[in-house]
Amino acid sequence: MTPRRVVIVGYGMAGARLAERIRAHDPEGGRVALTVVGAESRPAYNRVLLSGVLAGTMTAADIALHDPEWAARNRVRLLLGATAVRLDREARSVLLADGASIGYDALVLATGSRPWLPPVEGLADDRGAPAAGVLTLRDLDDCLRIVERARPGAPVAVLGGGVLGVETALGLARRGARVTLVHPAGRLMERHLDRTAGTILARRCRAAGVRTEIGRSAVRHYPGEGVKLEDGAFVPAAATVVTAGVRPEIGLAADAGLATDVGVVVDDRLRTADPRIHAIGDCAQAGRVPPGLLQPAWEQAAVLAGLLTGAGGTARHRAAPAVTRLRAGDVDLTAFGETHLELDSPDAEVLCYADPARGTYAKLALAGERVIGAIVLGLPDVAATLTQLHDTGRPVPGDRPALLLGRALPPAAADPALLPDSAVICRCNAVTKAALVRAARSAGGDLAALVGATRATTGCGDCLPRVRGLVDRLGHDSRNTTEGEGT
Structure with a gap:
């Protein structure tokens, strides 16, 4: 059987993740002949962590997603420093700036977004590019x-x-x-x-x-x-x-006659109006997901990889609630869901704790016993707990004020091993507790091997304490079992 020709235009985080997921389903390349077109001259890296490079706490090497040999090792034709300039839907080909043409059976647009320059005098030159300085x-x-x-x-x-x-x-x-x-x-x-x-x-x-x-x-x-x-x-x-802010890169799609709005319009199979062309990440308009968020892009990549390789069955993309995180210096901020509800809201129970002198704040919105929104500044343990409660839909403890202060965390917050198997530990990579447990057992409880197998902790890094805690707990249980068998 001739492999299906899949071309990904864009080698940012969404495109790189899609390529990884395709090869996870088809490691030998028997079903998919994969080509990735990247405008930058270097392998993919984690854009979320650019702020760490900016601050000097990370280097370019620290945020790399792929090494220079990744493509050859994974049977991927990778074109770096290549720019796609036109789509020929009738011929099913992508024209590059250097005149080369790449044929496809399925095409994925992962072109991302571009920075937006507000209409401030002197900010842009005559071509609309950033002015000097x-x-x-x-x-x-x-x-x-x-x-x-x-x-x-x-x-x-x-x-x-x-x-x-x-x-x-x-x-x-x-x-x-x-x-x-x-x-x-x-x-x-x-x-x-x-x-x-x-x-x-x-x-x-x-x-x-x-x-x-x-x-x-x-x-x-x-x-x-x-x-x-x-x-x-x-x-x-x-x-x-x-x-x-940013604006999705939709020029290729619009010039090819595909439907565009804020982004490239796709359905729940990430398909455009042309069933051979898909879009994911910042350039895709998939529900109400705003551009610039990592988790939705990687969820889309997981669904689309299954569909393109035939391993996904009837999978469909359903946008999960996004969590906004800010990690810079000693500022630790998490916000998600209904953050603008007032204390006297008739639709929810809203609790707040503020200590401006110490720079901490927590706001919790509940519908019945379920978390529907939160803002947490300077209280990372509280943020982790509320996020897990929101993700799992578990009821909150009765002592609400203590929960806001981190003094009455539910047992699952203190011990990740007590979370349900379906709980998402690493939101950036959509890694559940069950997936981590399977990987930890096959990797022998080694954290580095676990990260390599699941990519947990390689997004924003916020989940590292929970992943480490789970690995430690599994290792502890394994040691106790071994000791018990020897007595």
Whole structure:
């Protein structure tokens, strides 16, 4: 049987993950002849961890997903530094910028997204590209350019106070740059945080050396000098980093006549209007999932890999609730679900705990006994517990205030081995407790081997304590069993 020709356009995290999952189902390449087209000149890496490189706590090698021999080892034709410029749906081929053409039986668009430049005078040149002195943060090259400009003592303006903007500002401040974070909304991360959480987060940023200009928009950029704000104030900046959001890369699909809206429109099999063409990740419009989130992209990759190899049966993509995490310096923030409900909400029970002086905040929204939303700042154990309760749908303990303070964690929070098998331990890679237990037993309880088998902890890294705790518990149980057999 001739292998099916599958071409993935895009070698970011979604495309790389899809390639891995396809080869997990078809390691010898007998069913799928796989080609991956990557615009960058280096193997895939973890974009989520770019903030660590920016802060100097990680290197480029630390965030690599694949080594240079990965493609050859896994029978993947990998084209680096290659740009797809046109799709020929009738001929079923992809035209590259160098004139080469690649035929396909199934095509996957994993083209990601591009940074958005707000309409601020002087921010973009005549072609719409960043003007002199303006930097965006989307790939590793961007990150390295920013690091080069943000030397200790250098004034830097960061425009945009979402997750990426806050992480960028804190990372550059850690390097010694004099950072000003400019955000037009009334609070930082307004999509995810209520007013109290936004206020405490801003205080944490200022304590870390980041000056904040909140509720004021930039109106003009002066190259090498700085940014003028709407009230006439001036922010000195030798470099201006724009973190104002992203826009899905849909040009290839739109030019080929495929349906596009915010992204490339796909169904629950990740198919476009052309059944031979699929889309995943930031470029795909799959339900209401916003771009820029890792977990949905990898869930899509798992479903699509099964469908393309025939191993997935009738699998369909169902978007799981997204969890927003911010990990920068000593700031630890988690938010998910219904975060904007007020204390007097008629639709939910809402509890809050705030300690602005210590920079901690916890807000919990319940429907009956179930968690439907939370904001947790500076209390990582509480965040982990509430996330697990939300994921598993388990009822919360009766002592709600103690739960918010981390003083009455349910047994499963203290011991991951007590979680149900279906509990998702690593959200980034959709790794359940059952999958970890199987991998741990086959790997002999070695953490490194477990990570290699499941990729748990290789996303945001937030699950590492739970994975390590589970491995330790399994090793302990195994030792006790062995000792018991020997008596």
